[in-house]
Amino acid sequence: MSAVEPRILKGFRDYLPxxxxxxxxxxxxxxxxFQSFGFxxxxxxxxxxxxxxxxxxxxEGDSLLYRFLDNGERDVALxxxxxxxxxxxxxxxxxxxxxxxxxxxxxxxxxxxxxxxRFREFVQCDGDIVGSGDPMADAEIIQLGAAMLExxxxxxxxxxxxxxxxLAGLMEELRVPAGEPEMAVLRTxxxxxxxxxxxxxxxxxxxxxxxxxxxxxxxxxxxxxxxPLEILGRLQGFFASPSSPGSGAGAAGVSELRGVFQILxxxxxxxxxxxxxxxxxxxxxxxxxxxxxxxxxxxxxxxxMSGGRYDGLIGMFAGEQIPAVGISLGVDRLLAGLQELKLVxxxxxxxxxxxxxxxxALAAVSARIAQTLRRAGIACELFPQAARxxxxxxxxxxxxKRFAVVVGPEEAARGVVQLxxxxxxxxxxxxxxxxxxxxxxx
Amino acid sequence: MSAVEPRILKGFRDYLPxxxxxxxxxxxxxxxxFQSFGFxxxxxxxxxxxxxxxxxxxxEGDSLLYRFLDNGERDVALxxxxxxxxxxxxxxxxxxxxxxxxxxxxxxxxxxxxxxxRFREFVQCDGDIVGSGDPMADAEIIQLGAAMLExxxxxxxxxxxxxxxxLAGLMEELRVPAGEPEMAVLRTxxxxxxxxxxxxxxxxxxxxxxxxxxxxxxxxxxxxxxxPLEILGRLQGFFASPSSPGSGAGAAGVSELRGVFQILxxxxxxxxxxxxxxxxxxxxxxxxxxxxxxxxxxxxxxxxMSGGRYDGLIGMFAGEQIPAVGISLGVDRLLAGLQELKLVxxxxxxxxxxxxxxxxALAAVSARIAQTLRRAGIACELFPQAARxxxxxxxxxxxxKRFAVVVGPEEAARGVVQLxxxxxxxxxxxxxxxxxxxxxxx
Numbered sequence: 103m104s105a106v107e108p109r110i111l112k113g114f115r116d117y118l119p120x121x122x123x124x125x126x127x128x129x130x131x132x133x134x135x136f137q138s139f140g141f142x143x144x145x146x147x148x149x150x151x152x153x154x155x156x157x158x159x160x161x162e163g164d165s166l167l168y169r170f171l172d173n174g175e176r177d178v179a180l181x182x183x184x185x186x187x188x189x190x191x192x193x194x195x196x197x198x199x200x201x202x203x204x205x206x207x208x209x210x211x212x213x214x215x216x217x218x219x220r221f222r223e224f225v226q227c228d229g230d231i232v233g234s235g236d237p238m239a240d241a242e243i244i245q246l247g248a249a250m251l252e253x254x255x256x257x258x259x260x261x262x263x264x265x266x267x268x269l270a271g272l273m274e275e276l277r278v279p280a281g282e283p284e285m286a287v288l289r290t291x292x293x294x295x296x297x298x299x300x301x302x303x304x305x306x307x308x309x310x311x312x313x314x315x316x317x318x319x320x321x322x323x324x325x326x327x328x329x330p331l332e333i334l335g336r337l338q339g340f341f342a343s344p345s346s347p348g349s350g351a352g353a354a355g356v357s358e359l360r361g362v363f364q365i366l367x368x369x370x371x372x373x374x375x376x377x378x379x380x381x382x383x384x385x386x387x388x389x390x391x392x393x394x395x396x397x398x399x400x401x402x403x404x405x406x407m408s409g410g411r412y413d414g415l416i417g418m419f420a421g422e423q424i425p426a427v428g429i430s431l432g433v434d435r436l437l438a439g440l441q442e443l444k445l446v447x448x449x450x451x452x453x454x455x456x457x458x459x460x461x462x463a464l465a466a467v468s469a470r471i472a473q474t475l476r477r478a479g480i481a482c483e484l485f486p487q488a489a490r491x492x493x494x495x496x497x498x499x500x501x502x503k504r505f506a507v508v509v510g511p512e513e514a515a516r517g518v519v520q521l522x523x524x525x526x527x528x529x530x531x532x533x534x535x536x537x538x539x540x541x542x543x544x
Numbered sequence: 545m546s547a548v549e550p551r552i553l554k555g556f557r558d559y560l561p562x563x564x565x566x567x568x569x570x571x572x573x574x575x576x577x578f579q580s581f582g583f584x585x586x587x588x589x590x591x592x593x594x595x596x597x598x599x600x601x602x603x604e605g606d607s608l609l610y611r612f613l614d615n616g617e618r619d620v621a622l623x624x625x626x627x628x629x630x631x632x633x634x635x636x637x638x639x640x641x642x643x644x645x646x647x648x649x650x651x652x653x654x655x656x657x658x659x660x661x662r663f664r665e666f667v668q669c670d671g672d673i674v675g676s677g678d679p680m681a682d683a684e685i686i687q688l689g690a691a692m693l694e695x696x697x698x699x700x701x702x703x704x705x706x707x708x709x710x711l712a713g714l715m716e717e718l719r720v721p722a723g724e725p726e727m728a729v730l731r732t733x734x735x736x737x738x739x740x741x742x743x744x745x746x747x748x749x750x751x752x753x754x755x756x757x758x759x760x761x762x763x764x765x766x767x768x769x770x771x772p773l774e775i776l777g778r779l780q781g782f783f784a785s786p787s788s789p790g791s792g793a794g795a796a797g798v799s800e801l802r803g804v805f806q807i808l809x810x811x812x813x814x815x816x817x818x819x820x821x822x823x824x825x826x827x828x829x830x831x832x833x834x835x836x837x838x839x840x841x842x843x844x845x846x847x848x849m850s851g852g853r854y855d856g857l858i859g860m861f862a863g864e865q866i867p868a869v870g871i872s873l874g875v876d877r878l879l880a881g882l883q884e885l886k887l888v889x890x891x892x893x894x895x896x897x898x899x900x901x902x903x904x905a906l907a908a909v910s911a912r913i914a915q916t917l918r919r920a921g922i923a924c925e926l927f928p929q930a931a932r933x934x935x936x937x938x939x940x941x942x943x944x945k946r947f948a949v950v951v952g953p954e955e956a957a958r959g960v961v962q963l964x965x966x967x968x969x970x971x972x973x974x975x976x977x978x979x980x981x982x983x984x985x986x
Contacts, residue, residue, distance in 0.1 A: 105860060105861060105862075106861055108633075108862070109593065111614075116586070116588050116636075116637075117587040117588075118637065122585040123585065126585055137895070138921075139895075139918065139923070139925070142564070143559075143561055143565065143568055144559065145558070145564055147553065147557065148590060149610075149653070151551065154548060154550070168591075168614065171612070172553075174655075178553060191558055191560075193550035195558075198560065201927070201929070201939075203925070209590060211591070213614065213615040223589050238907045238911070238930075242911070242914075249918065361904075367908070368908025369908065369911050369915050421547065453579070453580070459680065465678075465806075466807045466811065469683060469684070469687070469807050469811050470810055480580075481579055481580045482580075485643070486678055486680045487681065488678065500641045501641050
């Protein structure tokens with residue numbers, strides 16, 4: 103057989119150990135926060151029947167599915183996110199106690215055009231509360247997100263919240279039809295912080311075909327400023343104005359978001375949560391609270407954590423409507439941010455000690471030392487073949503070990519080992535039975 | 545849109561929280577053992593170019609790949625195991641320090657006919673040492689496996705080892721051609737412990753078309769008994785017999801395995817490791833040491849951990865031959881075994897406390913209590929909506945909480961909480977600021 107060129111698909115990545123170690127550290131901290139909030143682990147398959155996924159993400163989403171016929175001619179697709187599989191699970195197992203709070207950290211697949219920072223396989227990290235339509239659940243999810251960032255050492259961040267019903271209230275007033283036209287206007291509004299007001303006005307006119315009066319009214323809406331509770335007060339006035347006599351959706355959204363902010367104020371989180379009427383989020387399925395999260399020290403990297411309420415999605419599978427609200431953490435982007443902020447350690451070796459092997463006759467002696475250290479809770483690596491000591495030391499340095507242990511025939515006969523500190527280059531001879539203690543005080 | 549029936553593909557599974565919690569506990573223990581041996585995490589993509597995977601698992605393996613043309617008409621497939629992707633990675637990144645020891649715990653996909661205990665998506669848990677052809681590496685991998693079982697509380701197990709070169713020595717003597725005919729005979733021999741000698745003789749005659757002399761010689765070989773070092777001594781005689789004057793492969797296998805057993809004897813592991821000449825393993829790529837692991841208390845469930853040396857696989861991608869040896873742990877089977885042996889806890893809720901919500905006006909008060917507990921390191925769940933207390937207690941019981949905390953308007957005014965012990969049904973009133981301390985002594 104001729105050699106196959108080792109290569110990876112475009113848009114896919116190998117995570118080598120140096121990348122995995124800080125990632126793993128970050129994900130373990132996040133998991134502990136999920137657990138402290140009582141979230142439970144759920145795992146769903148990578149492959150689903152295609153009709154489970156189709157029609158949930160909009161036309162563009164459907165076209166980005168990795169979809170194929172399996173060996174049994176079933177129409178299947180790799181999951182596109184973790185939210186639709188969760189909705190399927192909730193509908194399929196009505197025996198799950200509700201409110202059901204679960205988390206899942208797993209890859210998803212999208213056949214996007216690869217670009218810098220955009221991949222075809224990437225890890226999503228989601229938490230959701232299913233079965234409560236109460237603002238308490240929205241507030242709990244936002245607190246969860248804040249607790250995660252705090253656990254990761256991030257202090258300077260802002261969660262920018264809005265509500266889809268408030269936006270729907272605006273759309274009602276502008277008489278933009280629901281469905282795709284509404285979604286298209288929302289996607290344009292969502293771009294405002296990135297592209298600025300002039301460009302947004304242009305898009306609203308050219309792409310969304312809004313008239314000048316509609317565009318002005320949109321900017322009047324987007325211009326409402328203040329603290330969250332002030333903005334909500336002003337919105338009440340906006341939706342009660344002569345041109346918009348008491349919008350049902352808008353008023354409902356204001357009331358929901360007021361409930362959320364009252365709780366966030368009660369737990370002292372208000373300084374971290376702002377209201378931002380331009381937050382719209384692209385996905386079709388949101389119905390209430392929506393939010394994005396930005397790092398104050400790295401505004402350029404965009405939102406690192408986002409989510410919202412989707413009360414209609416599960417009903418697409420279950421006979422009944424079941425409300426739900428969730429959070430999704432951008433693992434790659436947040437990790438890049440943490441690294442830039444020096445909040446994760448550079449990945450060294452988790453084992454700080456290399457046990458070298460003097461020669462084949464002493465293999466079992468070195469293996470026994472490794473066994474003793476491991477049983478005492480000290481992670482160590484045994485060099486798995488006899489080789490020149492210089493080569494073994496070079497390996498220890500390349501893999502960032504702190505210590506190397508050497509036992510030659512003379513040491514073995516006398517029951518001692520040589521312990522070499524690879525930072526200071528100092529070497530000391532110590533009785534073999536004191537090695538564990540010596541390494542524990544390091 | 546009409547409702548889609550929530551359903552899952554045949555051969556695939558959802559792991560609901562009750563199944564995930566013990567699984568997670570098991571996997572965390574295994575990861576800690578990998579780390580204590582200095583193994584590093586590696587993650588590779590679910591999808592690979594098909595030609596990376598094809599031809600590595602034999603014809604049957606090729607036919608079981610989930611293979612399709614992606615949106616860009618690339619011939620791709622879901623990974624079938626974690627070993628071939630590792631081999632690709634080692635060839636693709638020659639800068640990785642060697643010996644390279646990595647672990648990976650991740651799903652793989654095989655379009656098998658679903659059967660009891662056989663799934664189309666299942667998690668593999670692999671550790672490998674790449675870059676050492678020394679018996680020390682084989683011994684290290686076997687020690688790793690033993691340490692995992694010990695960390696999981698399993699004491700009664702046997703690792704049954706053999707060597708492909710020893711089997712190749714037998715095949716040379718029987719003049720069975722290398723390649724598919726040899727693999728077919730090995731697959732038959734591998735069935736001996738399951739189907740017994742009579743059935744094995746029949747298969748060797750009918751399926752493998754061996755003559756009676758060949759079959760008798762095979763059983764002479766399989767009949768060699770004793771301690772590992774005794775068997776190795778007798779094999780030396782077998783391969784030196786007149787009919788087989790010094791088989792190259794057989795003698796090399798004996799010498800390799802002797803090196804492995806000498807180290808295992810040195811670290812006191814010999815009682816746990818047996819030699820078993822009928823262990824052959826089905827996969828094409830093994831070239832040296834091979835082994836399977838059986839639980840003494842549950843012989844019926846089959847091998848829970850297996851692996852071996854594959855010195856030729858990486859060379860299919862790299863220009864050079866790079867030796868490697870690995871272990872693969874059967875997560876599903878081992879977990880079922882641990883559950884049968886009562887070595888894993890039944891999965892309850894990781895949060896032992898439910899904070900109830902008296903009414904909407906007290907939502908922020910309950911949220912604050914939850915926040916205080918979590919910040920003190922006590923996992924708790926906040927019921928995320930106002931509801932009748934009876935309903936909230938029922939939920940607490942269904943999700944196996946130990947305590948429920950209740951704060952009504954009167955309690956809030958007096959700065960106290962009611963703490964209900966859901967086991968004993970006892971209820972006590974305690975000052976809100978003493979709740980953390982009270983729960984910590986539980």
